Amino acid sequence: MHRNPWTPWRTAIGWACRLAALWLFCTAHLHAKLVQEVIKVPVTVSNAWGKVIQQEIVVTLYVDDTSPRPAPIAVINHGRAPKPEQRASFGRATSITNARWLASMGFLVVVPTRVGYGVSGGEDVEDTGNCSTKNYPPGYEAAAAQTLQVLDVVRQRPDVHPDRTLVMGQSFGGTTAITLASKNLPGVLAAINFAGGGGGNPETQPQQPCGTPQLKSLFARYGKTSRTPTLWIYTENDQWMGPTYPRQWFDAFVAEGGVGEFVLYPPNGQDGHSLFTQAPEVWRPKVLQFLLTNGYPALKPPDQEK
Numbered sequence: 001m002h003r004n005p006w007t008p009w010r011t012a013i014g015w016a017c018r019l020a021a022l023w024l025f026c027t028a029h030l031h032a033k034l035v036q037e038v039i040k041v042p043v044t045v046s047n048a049w050g051k052v053i054q055q056e057i058v059v060t061l062y063v064d065d066t067s068p069r070p071a072p073i074a075v076i077n078h079g080r081a082p083k084p085e086q087r088a089s090f091g092r093a094t095s096i097t098n099a100r101w102l103a104s105m106g107f108l109v110v111v112p113t114r115v116g117y118g119v120s121g122g123e124d125v126e127d128t129g130n131c132s133t134k135n136y137p138p139g140y141e142a143a144a145a146q147t148l149q150v151l152d153v154v155r156q157r158p159d160v161h162p163d164r165t166l167v168m169g170q171s172f173g174g175t176t177a178i179t180l181a182s183k184n185l186p187g188v189l190a191a192i193n194f195a196g197g198g199g200g201n202p203e204t205q206p207q208q209p210c211g212t213p214q215l216k217s218l219f220a221r222y223g224k225t226s227r228t229p230t231l232w233i234y235t236e237n238d239q240w241m242g243p244t245y246p247r248q249w250f251d252a253f254v255a256e257g258g259v260g261e262f263v264l265y266p267p268n269g270q271d272g273h274s275l276f277t278q279a280p281e282v283w284r285p286k287v288l289q290f291l292l293t294n295g296y297p298a299l300k301p302p303d304q305e306k
Helices: 007-030 084-088 096-104 136-154 172-181 212-225 245-255 272-278 280-292
Strands: 034-046 052-064 071-077 108-113 160-170 188-194 230-235 260-265
Touching (some): 052 136, 071 172, 096 280, 108 136, 136 160, 136 212, 160 172, 160 272, 172 212
Parallel strands (some): 071 108, 160 188
Antiparallel strands (some): 034 052, 052 108
16 A cells, blocks of 8 residues: 655644644633723712712723723622721722633623722712611612713723623622613613612621612612613522512513513522622523623633633
8 A cells, every 4th residue: 555655744744733723822821811900980970869979989990911802891880888887998899700700701891999988988879778768769870870980981992892881790789780771871782680689788687678669669660761681690598688579679670671581599608699709600601691692692701712
């Protein structure tokens, strides 16, 4: 049988090319770097009593330096501690673990530290009143207004895609995401609510948040105008919101025309309210699926890129 004398060389060259490609691939991932930038953004916001506050807030940005540009935007809004001293000592919102995950999939991640918290300081513009007399809409409007003003600044960057924005948040920030979804903002493709609600306090009233009828009315009102796809994520042992009320809020939202999907995960840890930060491996597959079908069809999680 005739044997081509070039075959061994071709095989060797083929393997060399494969190894070179693998080396380049691995080198690119080894050199991938999460770049952090901290900026200050001037905001104007009103509290529930009509007082107007103007000040700067601190905003942390994250981007993977190997990701394509322009990048879609993902905003993460933090929650709200019940005690003033906890809000004052909040520091700077970073959400680093989940920001890194989103950045690795190509997002420029935006994490505001809102007025009244940590390094931003200022008055408590998100106060919604006493437990027996809750007035929720102004508090969430204040958080939403700050988010919009931050987006106005970030969207001026040449390295972002202003029309491909995701808004998400945890607890108070989760409800803020639904507040933003209700506005049907141009360029906001989807909203994700992690354990959203209000008036919860596991120390004094576990699983019994204040003003549950007001919250149901709030979400129903949001449903009347919201047509942005939303994902609502809760756990059975959420000590702030409980397992029952969130489903009622979601049903009220959808009954009025809101677009969304509700997921209730089994108990997680001692308090599932912090699922967003304490067990991201639980919810990430669902969130990825949601994003793939709602404006981000080309996303790949890091473990699929290896």
